[in-house]
Amino acid sequence: MDLRDELPVDHRLAQVYRIGAGLCGAALLVFGCLGLADGLAFFSTNGEQVAGLSSNGLLSLVSIVFAVVLIAGAVIGGNTASTVNIAVGTLFVLSGFVNLAVLDSGANYLAFRMPNVIFSFVTGFVIATFGMYGRVSGKLPHDNPYWRSRHPQAARPGGPGRTAIGGRAT
Structure with a gap:
């Protein structure tokens, strides 16, 4: 790895x-x-x-x-x-x-x-x-490239924890 x-x-x-x-x-x-x-x-x-x-x-x-x-x-x-x-x-x-x-x-x-x-x-x-x-932060915004790379499933449209409205987890 x-x-x-x-x-x-x-x-x-x-x-x-x-x-x-x-x-x-x-x-x-x-x-x-x-x-x-x-x-x-x-x-x-x-x-x-x-x-x-x-x-x-x-x-x-x-x-x-x-x-x-x-x-x-x-x-x-x-x-x-x-x-x-x-x-x-x-x-x-x-x-x-x-x-x-x-x-x-x-x-x-x-x-x-x-x-x-x-x-x-x-x-x-x-x-x-x-x-x-x-x-480095505990609260990176969801459009941050580091957050997206650490959360690939949630970063995809319609991925787990995502909604069609607003695109944020609910």
């Missing part, structure tokens, strides 16, 4: 996933490139200011890697972009917690400061929300 069997293909929500991945990927790419262009020390735990956040060479490189992953998801589009957004968003939120724990220690290899932690949380939730939009 393929884990993606239940996912619909070619639906209009794919544009939301692509736009979210593309915009967030572009922002991370700019941040990473600015950090590398400044010639920051690669493993400095103090970091230097780049676009209002603390950064070092390693964080700049990690930002570029995640930017490439998000942009690749945007180029591929569809459910792949949604899944990439959810995964990267989750990693950003987890990164916020991990870096919050090592904030004032020698293990702060990405030179995080509190604004970086807040940025990681906010960006993670934004990226994950773009990925989950229209896909």
